Amino acid sequence: MMAKGVRDDEFDFERSLLTALEEVLAFERGELELRTRTVGLPDSQVQVPAPPEYDGARIRAVRDKLALSPQNFAAALNVSPQTIRAWERGARRPEGPTLRLLEIAEEHPEALLATIAPSAHASQKAGQSERRAG
Numbered sequence: 001m002m003a004k005g006v007r008d009d010e011f012d013f014e015r016s017l018l019t020a021l022e023e024v025l026a027f028e029r030g031e032l033e034l035r036t037r038t039v040g041l042p043d044s045q046v047q048v049p050a051p052p053e054y055d056g057a058r059i060r061a062v063r064d065k066l067a068l069s070p071q072n073f074a075a076a077l078n079v080s081p082q083t084i085r086a087w088e089r090g091a092r093r094p095e096g097p098t099l100r101l102l103e104i105a106e107e108h109p110e111a112l113l114a115t116i117a118p119s120a121h122a123s124q125k126a127g128q129s130e131r132r133a134g
Contacts, residue, residue, distance in 0.1 A: 051099035056090040062106045063088075066113060076112055077101050 026032035054062075063073045063084070070088075074081040077098060086092040094102060105112040 051103040054087070054094055054099065054102050056088045058106075059084070059087045059094070059102065062102060066105060066109050068116075072116065076116055077105075 023032060023034075027034055063070070066073065066076075068076065070084045071081045074084045077084075079098065083092065087094055101112070
């Protein structure tokens, strides 16, 4: 029975709100899987700016920020170490998709670093250090 003076739509809203809160709690407890839907923006609302230009000094600064050797930086960008050296000397300039990768590496270094697996040797050394400390 509804409380005196409460309209039907107010009662429906309260019931809907309580149901929603119960579902949130069930989801948080892992008892409920929620449906999701991804909605993209229409092309008319999207502007993709061109990536910036990179000269040798800027490329070296990105590599230094990531603390990577030319060999590992090259592997992360899927280019040869000779290409990295040529870019940093100014003999060549990156182009195409590599410009976007450099932009991502510069603005979100963690994204590029997440693609790099530590070597087995480095993992062993870290494990030995942890054993000594523990």
